[in-house]
Amino acid sequence: MLYSKLLGKTIKSVSADEESINAQYLIRGGFINKQMAGVYNYLPLGLRVLTKIQNIIREEMLAVGANEVLMPSLTQEESYKITGRDNMDVLFRCEGHGGTKYVLNPTHEEVVTPLVQKFVFSYNDLPVGVFQIQNKYRNEPRAKSGILRGREFNMKDLYSFHTDENSLNEYYEVMKKVYHKVYDRLGLGELTILTYAAGGAFSRYSHEFQTLCAVGEDTIYTCTKCNIGINKEIITEQTSCPECGNVDLIEKNGIEVGNIFKLRTKFSEAFGFKYSDNSGQEQLVEMGCYGMGPSRIMGTLVEVFHDDKGIIWPESIAPFKYHLIVLGKEEETFEMAQKIYNKMTANGSEVLFDDRRDVTAGTKFADADLIGLPVRMIVSKKTIEKQSVEVKKRNSDKSELELIENYL
């Protein structure tokens, strides 16, 4: 992609009101643009990051056999009356013709349960996992911290349906592993730990995945022996590590980047979702729910991977791998850079080419650092004299010359 044609250039200053690192760098770098509190536009660079995160999540969900669907954002209020959740204070409400009331879904149990119910009748149809990647709407009393807590945000939500609790438990354990795999691929693996949190009406605990980070809004206690956390909200009832019994716990902050919990029969009961078992008897379906927010993960990545100059994207989700810079005004220098860009792009490399801009080298370097692509390449009169291009990694201070012909 040509930087000169990109909608969303870097900007030097951002409002002093934006305190969070993720908001500052993402806005300054031209990744996102704020429309209002907790609601953001994703510009081309930001959308590429978000899409890469979504694709990694999607691949892993599909790999364990889940069905991807897309459910509506708009749902009749009636569905929430059935489950008794029509009084949730995070609901955004709206009205249609004739005063019909709708809500914008803050989560999709009320949609997915009746949907799956239409296609699942027998134990032969179970278990089944259904997920989507879609925007959620929650009227947060206080949106904050850039894209870490928004009123409209992107989420992968998966719902599993089972004949019995054992099947639910098995699936639940599979999802724990899959979640860890996703965080590994996102570059967050080492910092992200399984955390015990408050459960719902039918299970003692739910589990969160917390990325350890000083600015995280959750307080968790981590076990010094195993890689497990305990959310502060349950620390009065759970004062030791649930997995190893260790009472030596350290307080840390975390960003909740995932949450899984067992719904059991709460929603199947509300909608009368039953299946026929192998003796022909009707039984309630057991359910689990597994959430993960790509937009929040994007913010988390910036909070975790940055320095005083800008973002340092992990390669797996960087919007482009290479940031190609051409220095100097000589036509032949530009042509060489253009040739390299064409060749690399044709070979499938993802290159952001800072092509023709009448700015100084320093500006281009500063922009490259801010945008944070993994590899910076420079073509200039100097490098061409040495038949080479200068290559530098964003996370390193060292640069080296590589032969131009390697890129042609």
Next chain:
RNA sequence: CGGGCUGUAGCGCAGUUGGUAGCGCGCGUGGUUCGGGACCACGAGGUCGGAGGUUCAAAUCCUCUCAGUCCGACCA
């Protein structure tokens, strides 16, 4: 939802005891620069968040309201 702070040019900000609005960045034109956010000249761009009030006169004072943000509460 409580408490604090903030709304002035596209963005970031200044604006004194009320007297009719400025700076930086960015943008346009021309020129000098060209390996770590260069510089000069000229130029375009604002009914000062909104409504009402006080006053000869309001960005400035008063009331209400909307919005942003931080702290707290809340957060399947």
